[in-house]
Amino acid sequence: MLSVRSIFRPLRHSRHPTSFLHSAASPSSSPSSAAAIEAERAIREGPRQDWTRPEITDVYQSPLLDLLFHGAEVHRHAHNFREVQQCTLLSIKTGGCSEDCSYCPQSSRYQTGLKAQKLMNKDAVLEAAKRAKEAGSTRFCMGAAWRDTVGRKTNFNQILDYVKEIRGMGMEVCCTLGMLEKEQAAELKKAGLTAYNHNLDTSREYYSNVITTRSYDERLKTLEHVQKAGIHVCSGDLSNPPRKL
Numbered sequence: 163m164l165s166v167r168s169i170f171r172p173l174r175h176s177r178h179p180t181s182f183l184h185s186a187a188s189p190s191s192s193p194s195s196a197a198a199i200e201a202e203r204a205i206r207e208g209p210r211q212d213w214t215r216p217e218i219t220d221v222y223q224s225p226l227l228d229l230l231f232h233g234a235e236v237h238r239h240a241h242n243f244r245e246v247q248q249c250t251l252l253s254i255k256t257g258g259c260s261e262d263c264s265y266c267p268q269s270s271r272y273q274t275g276l277k278a279q280k281l282m283n284k285d286a287v288l289e290a291a292k293r294a295k296e297a298g299s300t301r302f303c304m305g306a307a308w309r310d311t312v313g314r315k316t317n318f319n320q321i322l323d324y325v326k327e328i329r330g331m332g333m334e335v336c337c338t339l340g341m342l343e344k345e346q347a348a349e350l351k352k353a354g355l356t357a358y359n360h361n362l363d364t365s366r367e368y369y370s371n372v373i374t375t376r377s378y379d380e381r382l383k384t385l386e387h388v389q390k391a392g393i394h395v396c397s398g399d400l401s402n403p404p405r406k407l
């Protein structure tokens with residue numbers, strides 16, 4: 163049975179900046195919190211990538227309602243808050259993964275009763291993408307339970323073909339296939355890939371408590387390859403994972 167689920171993500175939409183600068187300074191806000199200061203800065207100057215840990219800690223420790231209020235302000239500045247993008251995620255190769263992510267039933271290290279499957283064939287994948295489009299999705303995401311795609315030339319070429327075909331259907335395409343080499347990221351970009359999902363899972367310090375079969379820095383390397391290839395990065399983490407996994 164196909165594993166398909168839909169995800170809703172906000173659509174990018176730039177609003178007129180001045181209206182938000184005005185609301186950021188309204189009497190209901192708390193201008194002294196780090197959340198308020200950083201929200202005003204983000205609306206004025208756009209996103210930044212040079213955060214220091216103390217700056218992040220200050221935002222994190224802002225009063226909760228300040229975080230919600232100013233977070234919503236920045237969100238509404240960057241996106242049309244009344245619109246979402248519907249994406250459909252399909253597991254094109256399920257189970258039997260050689261990694262040992264403690265939270266994942268697809269790891270071959272754990273007895274979860276999940277049977278490893280081969281890569282889905284082209285007809286089945288394209289049929290799922292067609293159904294997703296008919297149901298209103300504008301992005302189709304394909305996930306494979308692999309550590310990486312090195313040594314999987316045939317499978318990787320099949321996926322490149324799936325990416326091209328689905329782009330040809332007028333949809334955006336996202337993949338999550340494990341770690342990538344620089345050349346593979348370039349090939350995915352050439353095939354038309356819109357975004358690559360690769361989660362950071364947890365902090366570098368805590369990483370070995372969650373996963374022992376790869377390092378945090380290997381994870382970052384793939385993200386670097388993806389970014390340099392010009393593909394959008396889709397990445398998250400597990401904030402405050404349980405102390406015992």
Ligand code: SF4
Pocket residue numbers: 259260261262263266267268269306307308309340
């Ligand atoms: S790499 Fe992905 S599929 Fe493999 S065990 Fe980790 S989360 Fe599961």
